[in-house]
Amino acid sequence: MCQLLGMNGHTPTDIVFSFSGFATRACEHADGFGIAFFEGPGVRLFVDHQAASASPVAELVKRYPIKSRHVIAHIRKATQGRVALENCHPFVRELWGRYWVFAHNGNLVDFHPKLHAGFRPVGDTDSERAFCWLMQELAKSHACMPDLDELTLTLKELVPPIAAHGTFNFMLSQGDALWAHCSTKLHYLVRQHPFGEARLQDQDMSVNFAELTQPDDRVAVIATEPLTVNEAWVPMQPGQLLTFRGGLPRA
Secondary structure, three states, X not given: OOEEEEEEEEEEEOOHHHHHHHHHHHHOOOOOEEEEEEEOOEEEEEEEOOOOOOOHHHHHHXXXXXXXXXXXXXXXXXXXXXXXXXXXXXXXXXXXXXXXXXXXXOOXXXXXXXXXXXXXXXXXXXXXXXXXXXXXXXXXXOOOOOOHHHHHHHHHHHHHHHHOOEOOEXXXXXXXXXXXXXXXXXXXXXXXXXXXXXXXXOOOOEEEHHHOOOOOOEEEEEEOOOOEOOOOOEEOOOOOEEEEEOOEEEO
């Protein structure tokens, strides 16, 4: 299956270290990749149908320390939809004057919801269909942007009907929070003071965050599989939806 990576920070933070290890996993997930960075109301989106381990676009991301409070990345192993740029995650849509970013890991069987003109998939993946349906139903549920607690309650109602069709691990953000849903496998950790050294699991690379951070910095990193070997990753439970705000998870 695909692999997910997300970051939610108390202050803008770059994801170069985590993405460098994450991209290495594209050797087994070689059907495209993408990464989205929120910067204020704007989004920087990089996608490529080439594997992240070989893509020049991925090399740029590894060397370009873009700082953001919300990041979502994805490396693809195709289950539905051909290998093509339009099928690369994350997907982006506008709702209530805000960009929304979504990436999915899993396979949804016989999921063909009725979609209206406002939200239609460009590609042919089950993932983009699910995202369009979520956006459509959010728009039907609220006339304008509700507060984050109310958004979370609505998402908790909308996710189970999709998850009933198969595996639905996903990340979603609109620039104020990052939602992560575990269907089968997701892990997270929170880095905060006192910071220490982190060593990547997938390549020979380490960083001493104590030398790069301030005492009030805090960041949550969410991934399909733990990225480092010496940090306390927390496994999410099947069916669990967490809201990450300010670098901390909330149920």
